[in-house]
Amino acid sequence: MKLYTKDHEWIAIDGDVATVGITTYAQGQLGDVVFVELPDVGKALTKGGEAAVVESVKAASEVYAPLDGTVVEANDKLADDPGLVNLEPEAGGWFLKMKLAEGVDTSDLMDEAAYEAFVQTL
C-alpha cells in the first residue's frame, strides 16, 4: 500500500515495515539534489517530525516522517549518488525504511489518486 502526505513524502507500507521517500513532484520542485542527510538506524521518528534533510543546489528542505516508527535502514546509495532522488524518486531514490509503531493511523494520508488531485491544485 503506497500513500502520500501533503508535504510530498510517499510511504510504501509492507506489513509493519514501510519505505519512505519524496515524490516525483517534490524532486521537480527542489531541483538538482546534491546531498541527503539521513537518520541513523534506530532513531525514533514521530509523524510530522523531521526524518531527513534534502539539499538541492538552492536550499535545504526537511523531509517529515509520514507515520510514527523506528528507522531500520537508510539508503546508503544516496551518499555517493544523491542525484538518484531526481532520477528515481519513487524507486531507487528512497530515503529510509522504518518499522511502524503499533496501531499507526493512516487515515489522513492520501492514496495515489487523491495525491495527484492534490498536486493539481498547487
Add this chain to the structure above:
Amino acid sequence: MTAADTPVLETPLAASHVGLGARMVPFAGYLMPVQYPTGILAEHQWTRAHAGLFDVSHMGQAALIGPDHATTAKALEALIPAAVVELGEGRQRYSQLLADDGGILDDLMFAREAGADGRILLVVNAACKTADYAHIAARLPEDVRLEIFEDRSLLALQGPEAEAVIESLGGEVSGLRFMDVASVVIAGVPVHLSRSGYTGEDGFEISVANDDVTRLWDLLLEDARVKPIGLGARDSLRLEGGLCLYGHDIDTTTSPIEGALSWSIQKRRRKEGGFPGWARIARELEEGPARIRVGLLIGGRQPAREGAEIATKDGTIVGRVTSGGYGPTVEGPIAMGYVPLTLSMPGTDLDLIVRGRALPARVVALPFVPAGFRR
C-alpha cells in the same frame, strides 16, 4: 528581501521566460526566472563551457551627468572609495557606495563612456536601487545630475563562447578586454556593453533599449551555443567566482576591507581619503580589520548555508557563513563567511556547524574556480 505585499514588477522579458518554461520567483521586487527546465546544475555547467544568457534587467542602470569628466568623477568620488578621475575612457571599475561609518550601502559598477565627456554610467543592485538613487541624488553638486534609465534592459552573456556568439552577429567585441565598455551594434540592435559579468567567466553585460531587448534575446538564443540561465545558476556561478552578493556577503555592517575588497580601493584614494568612512577604512588598512571574508572549502558533500556558524577546531564560534551551497564546477560544497583576521590564512582548518554537526572546512583563496577573464 521583498515583503509579501510589495507589488511584483516584471522585466520586459517576463513572457519570454515563461515561454521557455522558466520557474518564476519573486526576487528584489521582480518576478524573475530562477531556473529553466534543464535545471541549475546543467545551466551552471553550460555557462562554464559555452555561453549562458541572463536577463538582469531588474538591476538599476543610471548615469551621472556633469559638465566634464573631472567634475562628474569628483562627485562620484565623494560617495565611493574607488579612483574615478583617472579612469580611462571606455573603462569600467567595481566599487561600493559607502555610509558615513564605512558600511556598504550597495556595490556597483561604474564606467566612463568613450566620447561622452562628463558621463559616468552606473549599474547598481535591484534590491537597493531606489535607496541608492535617493542617496546619490541628495549628495550631488549642483552641476552634476543623476539620470535613471527606466527604458533600458540589461542582458548578460557569459562563458567562453560569448565573444564568438556576439561576433557572429556582427558585434565588434574581440578588441575589448576585461572591464572595457563600448557602444556596438549586434545584428542591427545598438547596445552599450561591458566586458564583465558575475560568473567568473569571460563575457559581456549588454545594456539595450526595452523596445529592442526581446529581439536581441531571441537572436542570441537562436545560436546553438547559447542557453538561457536563471538566477539559481547565477548564484552558484558567482559563489564559485568568489563574488559578493549584496545583503549577504556584504552589507551596512561590513566595510570594504572586511569584505576583502581592498583591491577595489586604488592607491590615491587610500592615501587621500575624501569618501565616507575613510577614518575606519584607513585604520583597517593600517592595522588590519578585526574580521575578513574568506572562502571555505568543505569536506564531504554536505553544504553549509548562509547563517551556519564557523567554529575553530576546539569548538569556539568565530564567525558565520554569509553564502554557501554546492559548487557544481568544484563538485563539492563551498561557502564564504567572516572569520577573525588571525584565522583567515589559506590552509586554516575550521568547522562549520550545520544542524548541530561540525563539517570540516578549510580556508582557501578566492575564487574557488579560476576566472576566465580576458585581461
